[in-house]
Amino acid sequence: MSRDILTLDDVHVAFSPQGLFRRRTAPVRAVRGVSLGVGEAESVGLVGESGCGKSTLGRVAVRLLSPTSGTVSFQGQAIQALPERRMRPLRPGLQMVFQDPYSSLDPSMTVGDSVAEPLRVHERLSGAERRARGREMLHLVGLEERHLDRYPHEFSGGQRQRVALARALILNPQVVVCDEATSAVDVSTQNQILALLRELRHDRGMGFLFISHNLAAVRHVAQRVAVMYLGKVVETGPTARVFAAPAHPYTHMLLTSAPGASRRGAGGATPVGEPPSPVNPPAGCPFQTRCPMVMERCRVEMPAPTPVDGGGEVACHLQTDGPHLAGRPLPETLRAGV
Amino acid sequence: MAMAQTPETAPTHEDGRASRRDRWRFARRFLSHRGAVVATGFLGLVGVVAVIGPAITPHDPLAQDLGAVLQPPSATHLLGTDDVGRDLFSRLIVATRTSLVAVLLSVAIGAGIGVPLGLIAALAQRTGGLLMRVTDGIMAFPPILLAIGVIGVLGPGLTQAMVAVGVVFVPRFARLTRTSVRHVARETYIEASRVIGTPLRRVVMWHILPNITGPIVVQIAVASGFAMLAEAGLSFLGLGVQPPDSSWGALLGRALPYINTAWWLGIAPGVFITATVLATNVVADGIGDSLGRETRRDA
Amino acid sequence: MSQEAERGATLLNVEELSVEVLTSTGWTGVTDTVSFQLRRGEVMGLVGESGCGKSTTALALMGLLPKASARVASGTVWLDGTDLYSLSRRQWEDLRGDDISMIFQEPMSSLHPAFTVGEQIAESVRRHRDLGRRDAWQRAVALLEKVGMPEARARATCYPHEFSGGMLQRVLIAIALACEPKVLVADEPTTALDVTVQAQILDLLRSMGAEFDLSILLVTHDLDVVADICDEVVVMYAGQVVEQATVKEFLHAPRHPYSRALLAGSRPDGDDSTELHWIPGAPPTPGALPPGCRFEPRCAHAHDRCRAEEIALQRHPDGSAHRCVLDLSAPRGE
Numbered sequence: 001m002s003r004d005i006l007t008l009d010d011v012h013v014a015f016s017p018q019g020l021f022r023r024r025t026a027p028v029r030a031v032r033g034v035s036l037g038v039g040e041a042e043s044v045g046l047v048g049e050s051g052c053g054k055s056t057l058g059r060v061a062v063r064l065l066s067p068t069s070g071t072v073s074f075q076g077q078a079i080q081a082l083p084e085r086r087m088r089p090l091r092p093g094l095q096m097v098f099q100d101p102y103s104s105l106d107p108s109m110t111v112g113d114s115v116a117e118p119l120r121v122h123e124r125l126s127g128a129e130r131r132a133r134g135r136e137m138l139h140l141v142g143l144e145e146r147h148l149d150r151y152p153h154e155f156s157g158g159q160r161q162r163v164a165l166a167r168a169l170i171l172n173p174q175v176v177v178c179d180e181a182t183s184a185v186d187v188s189t190q191n192q193i194l195a196l197l198r199e200l201r202h203d204r205g206m207g208f209l210f211i212s213h214n215l216a217a218v219r220h221v222a223q224r225v226a227v228m229y230l231g232k233v234v235e236t237g238p239t240a241r242v243f244a245a246p247a248h249p250y251t252h253m254l255l256t257s258a259p260g261a262s263r264r265g266a267g268g269a270t271p272v273g274e275p276p277s278p279v280n281p282p283a284g285c286p287f288q289t290r291c292p293m294v295m296e297r298c299r300v301e302m303p304a305p306t307p308v309d310g311g312g313e314v315a316c317h318l319q320t321d322g323p324h325l326a327g328r329p330l331p332e333t334l335r336a337g338v
Numbered sequence: 339m340a341m342a343q344t345p346e347t348a349p350t351h352e353d354g355r356a357s358r359r360d361r362w363r364f365a366r367r368f369l370s371h372r373g374a375v376v377a378t379g380f381l382g383l384v385g386v387v388a389v390i391g392p393a394i395t396p397h398d399p400l401a402q403d404l405g406a407v408l409q410p411p412s413a414t415h416l417l418g419t420d421d422v423g424r425d426l427f428s429r430l431i432v433a434t435r436t437s438l439v440a441v442l443l444s445v446a447i448g449a450g451i452g453v454p455l456g457l458i459a460a461l462a463q464r465t466g467g468l469l470m471r472v473t474d475g476i477m478a479f480p481p482i483l484l485a486i487g488v489i490g491v492l493g494p495g496l497t498q499a500m501v502a503v504g505v506v507f508v509p510r511f512a513r514l515t516r517t518s519v520r521h522v523a524r525e526t527y528i529e530a531s532r533v534i535g536t537p538l539r540r541v542v543m544w545h546i547l548p549n550i551t552g553p554i555v556v557q558i559a560v561a562s563g564f565a566m567l568a569e570a571g572l573s574f575l576g577l578g579v580q581p582p583d584s585s586w587g588a589l590l591g592r593a594l595p596y597i598n599t600a601w602w603l604g605i606a607p608g609v610f611i612t613a614t615v616l617a618t619n620v621v622a623d624g625i626g627d628s629l630g631r632e633t634r635r636d637a
Numbered sequence: 638m639s640q641e642a643e644r645g646a647t648l649l650n651v652e653e654l655s656v657e658v659l660t661s662t663g664w665t666g667v668t669d670t671v672s673f674q675l676r677r678g679e680v681m682g683l684v685g686e687s688g689c690g691k692s693t694t695a696l697a698l699m700g701l702l703p704k705a706s707a708r709v710a711s712g713t714v715w716l717d718g719t720d721l722y723s724l725s726r727r728q729w730e731d732l733r734g735d736d737i738s739m740i741f742q743e744p745m746s747s748l749h750p751a752f753t754v755g756e757q758i759a760e761s762v763r764r765h766r767d768l769g770r771r772d773a774w775q776r777a778v779a780l781l782e783k784v785g786m787p788e789a790r791a792r793a794t795c796y797p798h799e800f801s802g803g804m805l806q807r808v809l810i811a812i813a814l815a816c817e818p819k820v821l822v823a824d825e826p827t828t829a830l831d832v833t834v835q836a837q838i839l840d841l842l843r844s845m846g847a848e849f850d851l852s853i854l855l856v857t858h859d860l861d862v863v864a865d866i867c868d869e870v871v872v873m874y875a876g877q878v879v880e881q882a883t884v885k886e887f888l889h890a891p892r893h894p895y896s897r898a899l900l901a902g903s904r905p906d907g908d909d910s911t912e913l914h915w916i917p918g919a920p921p922t923p924g925a926l927p928p929g930c931r932f933e934p935r936c937a938h939a940h941d942r943c944r945a946e947e948i949a950l951q952r953h954p955d956g957s958a959h960r961c962v963l964d965l966s967a968p969r970g971e
Contacts, residue, residue, distance in 0.1 A: 049831035062533050084535075091535030104526040108548040114527075117544070118534045156919065157687070167530070186686045186858065187902040188915040195913045213831060216861075216903075220913060257836035259827075259865035261888065270840040271833040274801055 004037030005207055006061060006094065006175045011035070011070035013056050028278050030056040031067070032231035038175050041205040043197065045222030045239065047254070049213060049275055053231040055099075058179045058211045062096045063087060074175070092122050092171040099180035101160035105152040111138075112148030115166045122171060137166035142192060158189035165193060169200070175207040182217055194221045215258055219243055224312075227251045230286035231278055236305075237312020247314035250287045285317070293318060367628035374624025377617035384614060388435040397425035399432045400582055408600040417606050420592060429584055430606055436496065436585040437614075440578070441565040444500040448507020448561055453554060455508065456515025457542065460523065470516065473509030481506040481564075482571060489577050496579040499572045500565070507561050514557050518550035525549075552626070559622030563615040570611050586611050645677025648852050649698070649737075649820050654712035656690070656697050658923070659705070665924040666710065667693050668876040672950075675820065675869075680846060680853040682867035682884070684899070686920055687858060690876040695822050695856045699739050700729050717819060735765040738813040742825035744805035748797040754808045755781070755793030758815055765816045780811040785841060803834035810841060817849055824856040839866050860903045864888055872896050875921050875931040878950060882957040890966035892959040894938045930961070938963055 013031040031053040038044050048054045059065040060072060063079050072080040074094055079087060095118075098104045105114050115137055116130040125133070135145045141162040152160055161181065168176055178197070182190040194217060200206045212218050218225060218239070225242045227235045227250065235248040246252040253271045256263065273290040282288055285298040297317050305313040306320055369375060387394075396416070403423035411418045417426040455473075459466035476484070481503070488502035489495075522528065523546070531541050570587025572578040574594075579585045584592075586607045593603035653670040668690040675681050683691045696702050698714045700721065714721040716737055724732065733739075741747050748757060758777035762768055768776065774793075781789035784807040797805060806826060813821055823842065827835040843866055846853055855867060863870055863884060870887040872880040872895065880893040891897045901914035918935040921927060927934055933943040942962055950960045 049833065064529060064532060088535040088537075091533065094533075096530070096533045098526045098530060100526055104530055106525075106527045106545050106549065109544070117531065117536065121534055121536045121540070158919070164530070167534075187860075187899070188686065191902050191913040191915040195915075198913075215832065253833055257833045259832075259835060259839060259859070259861040261864040263836065264865050271836055274803055274834060 004039045005075055006038040006209065007071075007073045008034060008036045008057070008061060009071045009073075011057065011060055011067045011072065013053070013060060013065065014068045026279050029231055029281060030278055031060070032281070033070070034228070034231075034233050036209075036226055036233070038207040038209050040174070040207055041201050042224070043201055043208040043210055043222045045218035045225040046209060046211045046228060047213065047215060047218050047225060048228035051275055051278060052228040053278065054211045054228050055179050057228070058096070058177045058209065061177050061209060062094055064096075092118065093174040094177075095168040095171065095173040095175075096177040096179065097161075097165055097168045097181040099183055101157045101164060101184055104164045105160055107152055110149050110151060111155070111163050114152070115148075115163060115170060118167060118171045133170060134166075137170045138163075140169065141166045141196065158185040161185050161189065161193070165196070172204065173206065175209065177209045177211065179211045180213070181210075183212060183214060190217060191220075197221055215243075215254065227254070230275055230281050232286050232315065234287065234316070235308075235312065235314045237308060237310065237314075241308070241310040241312060245310060247308045247312075247319060248287075248316050249291050249293055249318070253290070285315075364628050368624055371624040371627065373620050377620040377624070380613065380617045381621065384434060385438065387431060388438045391431045391435050395425075395428035395431050397428045399424060399428040399584075401425075408596060408603070410600070410602060418600070418602055420603060421596060426589070426603065426606065429589060430586070430610070433584040433586050433589055433607070434610075436579055436583060437566065437569060437587070440496055440500045440569040440585065441562050443497070444503040444507060444565040444568070445558055445561050447501060447504025449511050449554070449558055451504075452508040452511025453515045456512040457519055457546075459512060460516040460519035461538070461542075466516065469512070473512050476505075476509045477513075482568065485568065485572060486577065489572070494577045494580065496569075496573070496583070496585070499578040500569065503565055503568045503572075506568075507565075510561070511554070511557060514553055515550065518553050519546055522546050522549045556622045556626045559618050559625060563618040563622075566611060566615050566618070645679065647674040648677045648717055649675040649854070650715040651694070651698055652713045652715070654694060654697060654714065655710040656693050656702065656707060657710045658693075658707045660924060662924060664708070664710075666876065667923045668697070668873075670712065671873070671876075671878055673871045673878065673881060675852045675854055677819075677852055678846070678850050679869055680843075680855060680867045681869045681871060682863040683854060683856045683871050683873065684858065684860065684863055685873040688920055689873045691856045691873050692824055694873070695739070695824050695854065699733065699737065699822055701739070731765070734761055734813075734818070735816045736818050737820040737822065738816075738818045739822040739824065740806070740809045740813050740826050742828050744802065744809045745797060747809055748805065750797055753794050753796055754800070758793075758808070758812050761812050762815045776815070777811070780815055781808070784808075784811045784814075784845070785837070786811075801834075803830055803837060806830065806838050807841065810838075810845065814845060814849060814851075818851070820852045820854065821846075822854045822856070825858070826855070827862060828857070828859065835862075842866060860899060872899070875926060876923065877931060877960060878958070879932065879961070880957075880959040882959075886957060886966070892957075892964050892966045893961045894936045894963070894965060895932045897965055898935075898937070938965075
């Protein structure tokens with residue numbers, strides 16, 4: 001893990017609903033002890049359903065949020081408690097792209113000014129130089145110079161997302177956190193963006209933390225995947241291994257839930273239930289309430305991450321106690337249940 | 339010009355490049371509101387009269403003619419004469435400036451103090467809550483009563499009266515600004531700015547102020563209308579402008595005792611007050627509509 | 638997947654439907670002579686990129702276009718022999734929710750926040766059926782059970798904000814099915830849902846379709862969803878139908894270059910290959926359409942003829958259709 005540029009170590013985040021009359025409410029435990037690293041020229045996928053804490057984790061990674069406990073380090077420096085003034089010099093290297101292309105651009109700014117904002121903050125350049133750099137970035141994301149002086153409302157969602165991407169890339173960051181960056185755009189735009197991310201990884205050695213609920217997108221762009229459920233990482237591993245031989249019952253459920261002809265062909269495999277509330281997560285394994293292979297032990301004891309054949313780790317008692325899943329045909333119980 | 343020039347607190351670019359606001363879109367939309375255009379024209383006219391007023395009066399507005407008091411409108415005195423024989427038309431023209439200056443003064447105080455206060459209140463969590471409780475307290479007073487209280491301390495006079503009205507406006511501007519800023523602060527582009535590392539001062543200048551201009555401009559127009567009425571009311575009560583100067587409200591007040599014998603005296607000042615207030619509100623509506631955000635282009 | 642032979646009679650017949658919307662330059666066409674037939678018991682997917690007119694078409698055949706900004710310029714919609722556009726507003730309101738109903742992407746905005754979901758289901762039952770309060774409530778609870786709501790009796794007394802998105806979508810399906818309609822129009826019903834919940838809702842739609850002998854028109858941009866649940870596909874581009882085919886034909890041998898490009902981009906069968914495909918450029922905006930084929934500027938197979946003239950929709954004997962001078966399914970050996 002020493003070669004990682006961005007490292008999160010045992011990060012916990014809890015939100016306490018603030019306010020005069022409800023200070024007593026139980027905190028929302030969004031992230032519960034997650035460790036993750038992104039290396040140079042590496043793309044790490046973070047998948048999970050809404051409410052699993054993946055977006056919170058992304059915000060912690062770029063220090064939009066401070067973790068309740070745990071450390072976040074960037075280029076070997078702990079940043080989780082760094083004051084903004086000392087954080088600022090590190091910012092150019094650590095950028096983020098957000099999900100909503102409609103609210104991520106200032107409606108009163110031209111696209112050119114939005115894209116050039118990082119330059120105005122971090123580099124002393126003339127207006128003409130900034131414009132040239134902005135033009136260069138727009139070309140990179142597939143837009144044209146004439147778009148520089150337009151306002152966001154003149155653009156489609158896909159084009160806005162390209163602009164937001166250009167803004168994140170203009171300082172040539174080392175790591176970019178993409179929070180559902182392609183979830184609100186058409187497949188065509190999504191694939192174009194994914195191809196660009198790959199290219200940047202190869203050519204410039206950029207690292208990506210690609211947060212998404214879209215398994216297909218993650219599969220295209222990530223080399224390693226971490227699967228989150230209810231604030232915890234339940235499985236990590238090389239993308240190929242995780243998709244071909246999921247070791248955690250939840251990962252398996254996610255993969256078999258993806259719509260398509262193959263799911264239709266398999267027939268009668270409807271996943272059960274919905275994630276419980278992160279306000280009061282169950283003791284033991286977070287997935288116990290929906291797991292078709294739940295055991296007595298899962299209700300009391302949180303399984304520890306255990307290595308999996310083919311790479312990565314899984315936090316599941318099946319891995320140590322039962323017929324573990326990875327690389328083997330699925331046990332009958334799981335087939336019937338999922 | 340009552341308000342047409344007051345808005346635009348938007349910062350200009352440090353490198354002085356062309357305005358960042360989409361002025362043309364705004365102008366196009368605004369011009370399509372016929373009522374707002376007419377109202378703007380009327381306010382423009384009032385503004386011109388305020389500036390060149392003393393030069394165009396047909397009579398000396400202060401010259402008394404005790405031989406011709408309370409005259410009905412005629413060819414020499416277009417709107418008649420008042421109780422000491424002064425030409426009402428001339429007095430009305432001269433009073434325009436007083437009324438408008440009074441409005442500008444109070445709105446400038448209200449916005450000038452209220453907007454920064456609201457900004458601070460929105461950005462500083464702890465002090466913000468405290469500031470808002472104080473403004474809530476001020477807002478609990480009826481505005482005119484509060485103004486009368488301030489005059490009780492400062493003494494009567496137009497400037498004092500309008501300072502008092504300005505004080506009444508402060509919490510309203512502060513509250514609106516705070517709400518608008520908090521609304522804008524929730525947008526993702528503010529988060530994006532934080533990730534970029536843009537210092538707070540610049541976030542305010544680049545992103546927050548330009549995006550709260552809309553509601554504040556509308557509030558300025560609405561407040562102008564209210565200030566016009568408040569000036570009229572206070573002067574009517576004798577707490578505002580002092581003789582021999584006059585304002586529309588003072589003219590109206592002076593006409594009151596003669597409502598049975600010379601009813602026409604109050605008509606002209608009353609019509610101008612009403613028309614100007616109406617015009618500022620119509621313009622405010624027009625601005626509000628024209629600044630409206632683009633709707634999302636969803637599937 | 639009903640038996641191929643037993644394809645039912647046409648239930649919903651959309652004929653040459655053209656819709657216009659009001660823009661700054663006046664009324665502009667957003668759909669152009671859209672025609673398709675939905676058969677009894679069939680699930681039809683209406684697909685295309687955002688802005689292609691698929692949602693507009695769905696709203697138009699429900700009579701739900703916003704009056705001030707959109708209108709049906711020409712065309713007819715027949716539901717089981719009734720010309721919908723000849724109905725009075727009153728008659729249409731009686732029909733909606735009874736014979737044809739609709740569900741949307743955001744279930745929350747379709748429900749009233751101040752009434753319990755049970756009351757809202759019962760209300761829609763009573764709107765169309767002569768039932769007492771108590772009977773309607775019983776029916777509401779039964780419907781909630783049917784759509785897979787756990788503890789239906791208790792949950793019927795809850796308010797919309799107490800439900801997750803997936804559960805709300807179940808509530809909406811219960812309301813839509815309250816009067817056993819013949820046709821269900823579903824506009825992106827699973828787009829806002831998580832993948833495991835999406836699978837649940839798709840399976841629910843499938844089983845409800847079979848149980849009620851329901852025809853479903855599914856508006857979606859997601860070809861994986863189409864592959865999962867649809868029998869028939871209508872592909873729209875820039876307001877026109879560019880291809881209609883059975884889902885099998887569409888997935889394996891699309892005729893139109895746009896269909897092929899869409900499929901290459903999403904690959905519903907989960908291809909492992911790492912190459913990424915996309916369609917260059919962006920769809921044209923209504924009012925600024927290219928002169929010939931509307932897809933021509935983005936088409937990999939375009940030639941001069943495509944620029945010269947509008948391309949007519951070719952109907953094939955097997956019920957499929959496509960709008961292109963080429964037929965990409967023809968040379969199989971490619």
